[in-house]
Amino acid sequence: MEISLLHNIFLFKGKKFQDLKDLNIYSYPNDIININDKNLVNLIITGHDQANLNNKDKKDKYLSISNLDLNKKSNHYKIDKPVAQIINDLNIYTSCINGKIIIGLIFDKEDNPYDYKEIFEELLSELLNNGTVYSFDDEIEIENLLISMFIDIRRYGDEIIEKPPKIVYNYQQELFIKVFLFGIDEVGKTSLVRRIKTGEFNDNFFAPTRKFNIEYIEKQEKGVLAFWDMPGQQNFRKKWLIGLQDSNIIVFMIDIANQIRFEESKKEFWNIVNRDDLSGIPLLIVGNKTDLIKSSEKSRENQLEKLKEELFDFFNFKNINNRDWALLFTSVKTKYNIDAVIQNIFNLVAS
Numbered sequence: 001m002e003i004s005l006l007h008n009i010f011l012f013k014g015k016k017f018q019d020l021k022d023l024n025i026y027s028y029p030n031d032i033i034n035i036n037d038k039n040l041v042n043l044i045i046t047g048h049d050q051a052n053l054n055n056k057d058k059k060d061k062y063l064s065i066s067n068l069d070l071n072k073k074s075n076h077y078k079i080d081k082p083v084a085q086i087i088n089d090l091n092i093y094t095s096c097i098n099g100k101i102i103i104g105l106i107f108d109k110e111d112n113p114y115d116y117k118e119i120f121e122e123l124l125s126e127l128l129n130n131g132t133v134y135s136f137d138d139e140i141e142i143e144n145l146l147i148s149m150f151i152d153i154r155r156y157g158d159e160i161i162e163k164p165p166k167i168v169y170n171y172q173q174e175l176f177i178k179v180f181l182f183g184i185d186e187v188g189k190t191s192l193v194r195r196i197k198t199g200e201f202n203d204n205f206f207a208p209t210r211k212f213n214i215e216y217i218e219k220q221e222k223g224v225l226a227f228w229d230m231p232g233q234q235n236f237r238k239k240w241l242i243g244l245q246d247s248n249i250i251v252f253m254i255d256i257a258n259q260i261r262f263e264e265s266k267k268e269f270w271n272i273v274n275r276d277d278l279s280g281i282p283l284l285i286v287g288n289k290t291d292l293i294k295s296s297e298k299s300r301e302n303q304l305e306k307l308k309e310e311l312f313d314f315f316n317f318k319n320i321n322n323r324d325w326a327l328l329f330t331s332v333k334t335k336y337n338i339d340a341v342i343q344n345i346f347n348l349v350a351s
């Protein structure tokens with residue numbers, strides 16, 4: 001079955017929602033909701049309000065509409081907790097901005113809107129409170145907002161929403177290994193998991209991971225690897241602590257061609273490796289992107305050997321103790337040592 005995805009994104013803008021004649025409706029990519037569907041529009045607005053009032057009863061933070069003035073060009077937008085409702089067979093998830101704008105997502109019926117709660121809230125606050133100052137006066141501006149949100153949420157659904165493993169396995173007979181894969185952004189973690197899972201690599205594939213990307217990969221007769229591919233961007237690193245529980249092995253990835261970020265990388269490495277709850281857990285260090293290291297065919301081995309020593313010194317790997325560990329150079333792009341990653345994971349876990 002196809003994975004269900006975001007269908008549409010819409011935005012209602014009006015002075016008073018109750019008075020539909022002043023309401024403007026924007027929609028992307030198609031006009032699912034039209035001002036002539038008064039009934040539907042009313043249901044969405046009242047449904048959203050109702051749920052919000054309930055939230056308020058539960059002592060949720062909520063600002064009354066009259067306290068806010070949208071025309072004040074402050075960049076401080078108040079974003080409400082999204083509300084899920086099914087109306088006329090549409091699976092709708094709405095949030096309200098400053099009490100005067102409703103922005104909504106329409107998903108497939110099978111989709112669980114709450115899977116998108118975090119990304120929806122994060123994107124809105126990123127776009128409205130960290131980026132350009134939106135006035136919501138300009139149609140083009142509103143359209144751009146909808147398009148960029150649509151693309152981001154769609155991509156997120158495509159890549160990140162956890163799908164149940166499609167493979168059947170037997171916990172008793174096979175090894176089930178949870179792999180905690182971490183490292184700063186853009187080192188190639190998600191590319192590695194894709195490469196192992198599908199065999200594919202795409203240079204143009206560039207979508208920073210936002211949630212946990214969990215992929216189950218079955219290796220015949222050996223067992224199942226559950227890769228917990230962590231988001232590497234600074235803002236998301238605090239989530240690592242949730243992801244690392246019960247890991248059987250931790251895999252740390254470095255972009256060896258990007259030495260400018262070694263210092264940052266090293267700090268994150270030791271933050272995790274020094275944790276008491278991970279003591280004794282085997283560790284695999286993957287130095288990725290060897291294809292970007294310029295060298296002639298002949299001197300390649302020497303070059304990598306030299307690099308290994310440099311990494312050792314810089315990252316202080318000699319201080320790793322009380323655990324089995326290994327370091328491996330890879331190129332997800334050229335497939336260099338990708339099989340060895342799997343082999344090393346099984347070896348380290350077995351020892």
Ligand SMILES: Nc1nc2c(ncn2[C@@H]2O[C@H](COP(=O)(O)OP(=O)(O)OP(=O)(O)O)[C@@H](O)[C@H]2O)c(=O)[nH]1
Nearest residue numbers: 185186187188189190191208209232289331332333
């Ligand atoms: N040249 C080269 N590029 C690579 C290699 N592996 C990954 N890339 C590229 O590096 C970029 C980042 O890759 P991702 O897999 O998204 O990185 P990530 O570590 O998952 O990043 P976050 O999700 O933000 O933590 C992409 O453009 C990849 O195509 C490699 O071995 N060689």
Ligand SMILES: [Mg+2]
Nearest residue numbers: 189190208209
């Ligand atoms: Mg990633």
